[in-house]
Each structure stands twice: as C-alpha cells, then as structure tokens.
Amino acid sequence: METLLIQLTNQKAIGLLHEMEALNLIKLLDEPISENQSFSEKYAGKLPSAVADDLQNYVTASRKEWSD
Structure with a gap:
C-alpha cells in the first residue's frame, strides 16, 4: 500500500475522491x-x-569552527 499527499x-x-473511496479504491485519511x-x-x-x-x-561545534 502506498500513501500519497495530493x-x-x-x-x-x-x-x-469520495466516490473512489466508496468503491474501495482508496481510503481518505483525516489528517489536516x-x-x-x-x-x-x-x-519535535x-x-x-x-x-x-x-x-x-x-552543529554547535561546526558553527564555532566557521566563526573562528
């Protein structure tokens, strides 16, 4: 199964899309x-x-190297 963002x-x-879901071709996910x-x-x-x-x-050490 593959998940796509459109x-x-x-x-x-x-x-x-709702018609395709009714035909069990796709599943719409409720994730805003x-x-x-x-x-x-x-x-986070x-x-x-x-x-x-x-x-x-x-990252801190790298930034320090660039600023010195």
Whole structure:
C-alpha cells in the first residue's frame, strides 16, 4: 500500500475522491496539515534524545569552527 499527499486544484475533485473511496479504491485519511506549524514543532520528538543531543553538539561545534 502506498500513501500519497495530493493538493486539490479544483474543488470538484473531492467528490471524485469520495466516490473512489466508496468503491474501495482508496481510503481518505483525516489528517489536516497545518501550514503555520513551525519546523521544530512538526518534527519535535522524532529523534531519540541522545541522537538529538549529539546532533546539536555537532552543529554547535561546526558553527564555532566557521566563526573562528
């Protein structure tokens, strides 16, 4: 099974999608996408804490090297 994200360019398409769902061709998922959500909010908690700390230390050290 494959999950796709689509953007409707015509509101008539939603009717077609519902018809396809009724025919058991697709399943519509109710997961709204917030366009105002910040990058950090969107991906918060996606990495284990130890990996996130190591990555943050690496980024900090890299920035320090460039500024020196």
